[in-house]
Every structure is written in structure tokens, then in C-alpha cells.
Amino acid sequence: MTTADGLQSLDALDCGSRIRSRRLSDGVVTLVVDASGLSAAERNKLEAELTSAARAIEGVKDIRIALTASQPRRTLIAVASGKGGVGKSTLSTNLAIAIARTGKKVGLIDADVYGPSQTRLLGSDEKPTADDKKLNPVEAHGIRFLSLGQLVSTGHALAWRGPMASGALAQLIEANWGDAEILVVDLPPGTGDVQLSLIQKSRPDGAVIVSTPQALSLIDATRAVDLFGKMSVPVIGLVENMSGYTCPHCGEQSDPFGSGGAEEAAAAMGIPFLGRIPLDSALREASDVGTPPAASGGPQSEAFEAIARKLMASLETSSADEHSPVEEMADASRR
Ligand SMILES: Nc1ncnc2c1ncn2[C@@H]1O[C@H](COP(=O)(O)OP(=O)(O)O)[C@@H](O)[C@H]1O
Ligand SMILES: [Mg+2]
Known part of the structure; x- marks a missing residue:
């Protein structure tokens, strides 16, 4: 898979809608992902899923995932x-x-x-x-x-x-x-x-x-x-x-x-x-x-x-x- 559609392919994952921004530079994929409302176990699963999908992209050497969570306004x-x-x-x-x-x-x-x-x-x-x-x-x-x-x-x-x-x-x-x-x-x-x-x-x-x-x-x-x-x-x-x-x-x-x-x-x-x-x-x-x-x-x-x-x-x-x-x-x- 080429790098360009590689990053797009992440959107097709179940958790794809949670991706807020994606970048690939010098072989490093940086993803910002919204993990609002997820338990600790679900967050780990989300990270593992994204990591393995990103690793499949051609030319990717390293993957960095930042999980953010917006606090619901109470x-x-x-x-x-x-x-x-x-x-x-x-x-x-x-x-x-x-x-x-x-x-x-x-x-x-x-x-x-x-x-x-x-x-x-x-x-x-x-x-x-x-x-x-x-x-x-x-x-x-x-x-x-x-x-x-x-x-x-x-x-x-x-x-x-x-x-x-x-x-x-x-x-x-x-x-x-x-x-x-x-x-x-x-x-x-x-x-x-x-x-x-x-x-x-x-x-x-x-x-x-x-x-x-x-x-x-x-x-x-x-x-x-x-x-x-x-x-x-x-x-x-x-x-x-x-x-x-x-x-x-x-x-x-x-x-x-x-x-x-x-x-x-x-x-x-x-x-x-x-x-x-x-x-x-x-x-x-x-x-x-x-x-x-x-x-x-x-x-x-x-x-x-x-x-x-x-x-x-x-x-x-x-x-x-x-x-x-x-x-x-x-x-x-x-x-
Ligand atoms: N309306 C009330 N009638 C009877 N006892 C009350 C009433 N309001 C509070 N108390 C009693 O007064 C004491 C102090 O109340 P508490 O709610 O702990 O006050 P605070 O949190 O302001 O220190 C408690 O023993 C409570 O059960
Ligand atoms: Mg009191």
C-alpha cells in the first residue's frame, strides 16, 4: 500500500471516525485520536488496532498516537x-x-x-x-x-x-x-x-x-x-x-x-x-x-x-x- 492511501485507509477502521488528525513525515505516523467515553481497556484496544493498521502502511517506521478525551460539560x-x-x-x-x-x-x-x-x-x-x-x-x-x-x-x-x-x-x-x-x-x-x-x-x-x-x-x-x-x-x-x-x-x-x-x-x-x-x-x-x-x-x-x-x-x-x-x-x- 502506498503511503498516501495508506493514511486514508485508517478511516475505514471501526475506530476511524475517532481520528482527529493524521500525519506522515520521515516515516513517522502521528495520529490524534478522540478516546472520549472509552474505558482503559477499550483505549488499549483502540491503540493496538491503530498501531497494527498503521504498521501495514508502506514506509512507516514509527507510530505515535495521542489519545485525547473531551470531558462532557457537567x-x-x-x-x-x-x-x-x-x-x-x-x-x-x-x-x-x-x-x-x-x-x-x-x-x-x-x-x-x-x-x-x-x-x-x-x-x-x-x-x-x-x-x-x-x-x-x-x-x-x-x-x-x-x-x-x-x-x-x-x-x-x-x-x-x-x-x-x-x-x-x-x-x-x-x-x-x-x-x-x-x-x-x-x-x-x-x-x-x-x-x-x-x-x-x-x-x-x-x-x-x-x-x-x-x-x-x-x-x-x-x-x-x-x-x-x-x-x-x-x-x-x-x-x-x-x-x-x-x-x-x-x-x-x-x-x-x-x-x-x-x-x-x-x-x-x-x-x-x-x-x-x-x-x-x-x-x-x-x-x-x-x-x-x-x-x-x-x-x-x-x-x-x-x-x-x-x-x-x-x-x-x-x-x-x-x-x-x-x-x-x-x-x-x-x-
Ligand atoms: N432540618 C433538620 N432537622 C433536624 N436535624 C437536622 C436538620 N438539618 C440537619 N440536621 C442535623 O444537624 C446536624 C448537622 O447537619 P449537617 O448536615 O451535618 O450540617 P453541616 O454539613 O452544615 O455541618 C446533623 O446531625 C443533622 O442530622
Ligand atoms: Mg457537612
């Missing part, structure tokens, strides 16, 4: 708060599951390097495997997830400094998320290194801020809103957690952390209010035993479903309209 949602213990992790788990129940493929990343809790919340102690040094997320309750809690033994605090924590987060984000369309990232509390590196390296498409109705929690939430705003990450909205308590014995309604504070604060900051999750001992109990209420669609799942609907609607508007209302609101909050 929507990355950060769940953040100024304070710890306000329910970020509980919201992240149940929100991810509620979104998955609308038919989306959802991944959840537990980025709380200092206090990972998703293995407990999802009731899974399965360890992730790895391919090509990339972690394979674990399935639970209809979503896939990765947590640093899977990589260290239970109860071992991670005394990591900023750069290590950020490196660990990058590993979780660059894992084999396959066809996941939405990634929810459960952040540690505050506005530190992990948040900054997530914003800088992974550019979340939006942030959901969680607060209790308490003034102190709201002041910290304002800081989180400010951080995302300054870094031009649209704030999708504020969620009020632990609002309104119904006594399981007498049915009396009370507001242990105050009421309505978050909605007022959201209005003052010019960001959307996404909804409230009642303080509910059934929610805590279910969370503690790894049966997230959103998975069963019971009474505790309603608040999460409503928030999931608002969030999806907001994402659809922002992808349909480049200058989205969410961004405009985040812009307003920055002024």
Missing part, C-alpha cells in the same frame, strides 16, 4: 455555608437524590475534607475502585458519590493543610463521573482554601447557600454569598434549614432558631430564596442511619423536592439565557 453546584452544623451535608445528600429522581444523572462530592459525612448520610461503606489513577464513584440511593470519608478510616480526622485539602478535592472532581450531568459539591463550612480552590479550578455553575434562621448563621451566610459573588459564581439562592419545629408529642409549632430570617436576608442580599426545611427529628434520625428521606419520597422529602425544582428551573433559565436573572441578582448583591 453542571457543578456548590453547597456552602458560613457556619458548620447548619445542614449543608443533609441538604447536599437529599438535594442530589431529589434531582436524580427527576431523571437526571447526579454525582455528589463530599468535599468536607475536615469532617466528611456522606458515607454516613448515604449509609455506604463501599470503597471506590480506581482506573488509570482515577477514582470510580460509588453508587447509593440512585446517585454516585465520592467522599474523603471513603479514603480514610472512620473517626480519623484529616489534619490537612490547605494545599493537600485542595489536591484531594481535585481528585474527587476529576474522577470517572461517566455520564453524570450534575455534580453537587458538599463544601466544608466557611470561606477558606477548599472553597477558593474549587472556585478557581472548577468554576462552579452556581452556589446554594444554607443557613439557619438565626442572625449569627445569617451573618456567616452573607460572607459565603459575598465570596461567590466576588468570584463571579452565580448564587442560585439561599436555603433556610431548621426552620419551624413541630413537637412530635403535642403538635405545637415553635421556632427554636427564629423564623423567616433567611428569606428576609435573601431579599436584602438580592438573591433568590429557595425554600425552608423544617427542623424535624425524623430527618435527623433517618440521616443518622443512612436512609436519606428524599430517596423514599416520604413527608420529609417534600421540602427537598421543592428546592430541587427551583434549582433546576434556575439552571434552565441561566443556560437558556446567557445573561441570566440569577447572575443579575448575584451582580446586584456585589454592588
Whole structure:
């Protein structure tokens, strides 16, 4: 076979449509091949096939194959708060599951390097495997997830400094998320290194801020809103957690952390209010035993479903309209 039609002949292979560019000079064939969506074994097979076909071309002495893979564009949602213990992790788990129940493929990343809790919340102690040094997320309750809690033994605090924590987060984000369309990232509390590196390296498409109705929690939430705003990450909205308590014995309604504070604060900051999750001992109990209420669609799942609907609607508007209302609101909050 002559060199000229030799290179063309590669197109006739099964994998021919993956060839992005081909060159032959001084007996060296250089191929750039799109290996998107292939497993490690399939990539090896692809390379072997191309190598043997290229070797059959007259005058070929050496073959160089560069495999590229385009990452599918996923929507990355950060769940953040100024304070710890306000329910970020509980919201992240149940929100991810509620979104998955609308038919989306959802991944959840537990980025709380200092206090990972998703293995407990999802009731899974399965360890992730790895391919090509990339972690394979674990399935639970209809979503896939990765947590640093899977990589260290239970109860071992991670005394990591900023750069290590950020490196660990990058590993979780660059894992084999396959066809996941939405990634929810459960952040540690505050506005530190992990948040900054997530914003800088992974550019979340939006942030959901969680607060209790308490003034102190709201002041910290304002800081989180400010951080995302300054870094031009649209704030999708504020969620009020632990609002309104119904006594399981007498049915009396009370507001242990105050009421309505978050909605007022959201209005003052010019960001959307996404909804409230009642303080509910059934929610805590279910969370503690790894049966997230959103998975069963019971009474505790309603608040999460409503928030999931608002969030999806907001994402659809922002992808349909480049200058989205969410961004405009985040812009307003920055002024
Ligand atoms: N709405 C709620 N009702 C009852 N308990 C809640 C609620 N939200 C969170 N909790 C409980 O509060 C604790 C802290 O919640 P968590 O989601 O871990 O917060 P964070 O991730 O912000 O630190 C957990 O024990 C959790 O089960
Ligand atoms: Mg947490």
C-alpha cells in the first residue's frame, strides 16, 4: 500500500471516525485520536488496532498516537455555608437524590475534607475502585458519590493543610463521573482554601447557600454569598434549614432558631430564596442511619423536592439565557 492511501485507509477502521488528525513525515505516523467515553481497556484496544493498521502502511517506521478525551460539560453546584452544623451535608445528600429522581444523572462530592459525612448520610461503606489513577464513584440511593470519608478510616480526622485539602478535592472532581450531568459539591463550612480552590479550578455553575434562621448563621451566610459573588459564581439562592419545629408529642409549632430570617436576608442580599426545611427529628434520625428521606419520597422529602425544582428551573433559565436573572441578582448583591 502506498503511503498516501495508506493514511486514508485508517478511516475505514471501526475506530476511524475517532481520528482527529493524521500525519506522515520521515516515516513517522502521528495520529490524534478522540478516546472520549472509552474505558482503559477499550483505549488499549483502540491503540493496538491503530498501531497494527498503521504498521501495514508502506514506509512507516514509527507510530505515535495521542489519545485525547473531551470531558462532557457537567453542571457543578456548590453547597456552602458560613457556619458548620447548619445542614449543608443533609441538604447536599437529599438535594442530589431529589434531582436524580427527576431523571437526571447526579454525582455528589463530599468535599468536607475536615469532617466528611456522606458515607454516613448515604449509609455506604463501599470503597471506590480506581482506573488509570482515577477514582470510580460509588453508587447509593440512585446517585454516585465520592467522599474523603471513603479514603480514610472512620473517626480519623484529616489534619490537612490547605494545599493537600485542595489536591484531594481535585481528585474527587476529576474522577470517572461517566455520564453524570450534575455534580453537587458538599463544601466544608466557611470561606477558606477548599472553597477558593474549587472556585478557581472548577468554576462552579452556581452556589446554594444554607443557613439557619438565626442572625449569627445569617451573618456567616452573607460572607459565603459575598465570596461567590466576588468570584463571579452565580448564587442560585439561599436555603433556610431548621426552620419551624413541630413537637412530635403535642403538635405545637415553635421556632427554636427564629423564623423567616433567611428569606428576609435573601431579599436584602438580592438573591433568590429557595425554600425552608423544617427542623424535624425524623430527618435527623433517618440521616443518622443512612436512609436519606428524599430517596423514599416520604413527608420529609417534600421540602427537598421543592428546592430541587427551583434549582433546576434556575439552571434552565441561566443556560437558556446567557445573561441570566440569577447572575443579575448575584451582580446586584456585589454592588
Ligand atoms: N432540618 C433538620 N432537622 C433536624 N436535624 C437536622 C436538620 N438539618 C440537619 N440536621 C442535623 O444537624 C446536624 C448537622 O447537619 P449537617 O448536615 O451535618 O450540617 P453541616 O454539613 O452544615 O455541618 C446533623 O446531625 C443533622 O442530622
Ligand atoms: Mg457537612
